[in-house]
Amino acid sequence: MNSERNKMAPYKTVKPGDGHTLPPFRWWQLFTRSLLHLHLSGEDGELQTWSVDVRHGGDEDGEAYVRLYRNGVNRAQSSLPAAFPVPGGTIEVEVSGYGLKRSHYVRSDGSEQQLVPDPASAEGRRARLQQTNPALSRGVGAASVIVLLFALVLGVPQAVEQITLFPPIAENVGTFYSPFTLPATANVGLVLATLAASTERALRLRYNRILDGGFFGGDD
Template identity: 40%
Template sequence: MALRPVRLHQALSRTVHTITLPDPDGPAVWAVETRTTEDHRARLYRDGQRTSTAEMPATFTVPGGRIEVDAGLYGVTRVHLVTPDGRERRLAPAPGTLEHRRAALTRDRPRTSRAIAVTAVVILLVNLVLATPVWLEMVTSIPEVADRVGTFTSPVLLPGWLLGTLMVAGVAAAVERAVTWRHHRIVDAETLWTSL
């Protein structure tokens, strides 16, 4: 099966990353495709033709090493060539992907890119502060947990429209962090709550 270009309507659900590697018959372009909303599989292509498919986390053997692939709820978390000596090289996002568009924004408009990145962190931190008490109330409302540790009532009471807005903003911020390959244990802990 042939690899198709990534269309605009697929930007949030499909990624393709590529790398050119030497081969006895000449350089070959290897591509890894993931479709996070359809299945949890990675597909490997050589010069546009599918060669294999694997469940993620996936490892594909290629000339000069192996390609390791994994994805989370908000996008690809790993797509690297690992050489036999342990060196790693991330594959490049293919044109049309959200990652490629975001990298172009960073290159062409660095100030706008930084402003978007900072805004995403602020949104995730605000959501983390607001979500923690709500999450604790949810967990302690489970009878088995309440019997052991008691219940907790969240002091945070937000109107439904604000909760919805924060959830949408949190998802957008999480996608922003994923496509720019940024991750921090505390900042990105909030992405767990937006997935509930």
Template identity: 50%
Template sequence: MFKRYRRRWQLAKVKPGDGSTLQEYRIWQLFSRSLFVLELPHHSGSSHVFEVDVRHMADSTTKKSPAALYRDGVQVYRANLPVAFPVPGGVIEVATSQYGLKRMHYVTEDGGEHTLRPHPRSQEGLRARFDHRFPRTSAFIGAAAIAILLTGLAVSLSLAVEGLTRIPVIAQHTGTFTSPIHLPQWAKIALPVAGAIAATERALRLRKTWLVGG
């Protein structure tokens, strides 16, 4: 039931597009724009090309909408995120996190899900190409990213419990806990940075994980 209400809310956010044509993806937009493609068959026997253009620096106050849907190069819908764009046979769900995209999926009416294809020059496209050319190295990077995120979580939880048990009222009932993890100053700086990079790597692969709120 929650998914149904969420879908209705996301569909209600969709506004008509302005009919403008899709701008070409430029290399200097690498960190500010994501572009994904989906081809869907038409009942006439032909097919339509749907493209989702996400502007990471845009919001409700900017001229460009955070997300726009183009059909055969023409803008048909625009919306704030998260959103579900209606397309033949289902919807395209789009959502972001603080580290990038976490949702770019075509969800069919029967519940099937398919990830859209990223533009080859976008961050997501470059990461997908690297995964295709160097699958073993890509898998190692993915595993390392997860390990870094788990390490950061363990450190954060340990320090949080230590701080909590130092509160007098709680300490009277549970005693105090001293974290066994003691990081040098350089590690206290390096770990959050590494965690942000790891979370971004997961986002570039659109890997859904609770570790990064996705």
């Protein structure tokens, strides 16, 4: 299982950190930053807090990095996707165009667990909704899946039609006519609904290559 995942996500080179302190999470960073934590026991048995900090907008060079902290001190950084060695295993982090795809602690025996979102982050607020109102949380999650399924059913045929209208393709393959033709305003609404649905799923670290990375190109 891990070997198959690694083939799909070639991890980048991990660089040493510079020792700076983990900046506090600010409310205006809700949709541009992800911060998650993991509590582990070190070799001496002391409890350690490992944190991963992802700035989705990227650094000054435009590339998004993930930084690893131990007890609030920067220990390493990497471009994405990333795999950081920590006591007993690795922390793996991957992103899509909508947010986090994966932030898991993978133990040496292959078992894994998701890191816990910081309460101030968007992921943490979504997790709190799941804890305080599980019925509403399930309803929102189901609505997201329904929206994405509708987007596939309605959007893909229209996209194929536009591709086959291109003269070289039409001459060699023929033209496909979509059974669905939505007005421009409806297509804009469909795109916005799809973005919202995939973002909601990313806040729960839910990702499916077809639903979230398909028609609208949410894969990284």
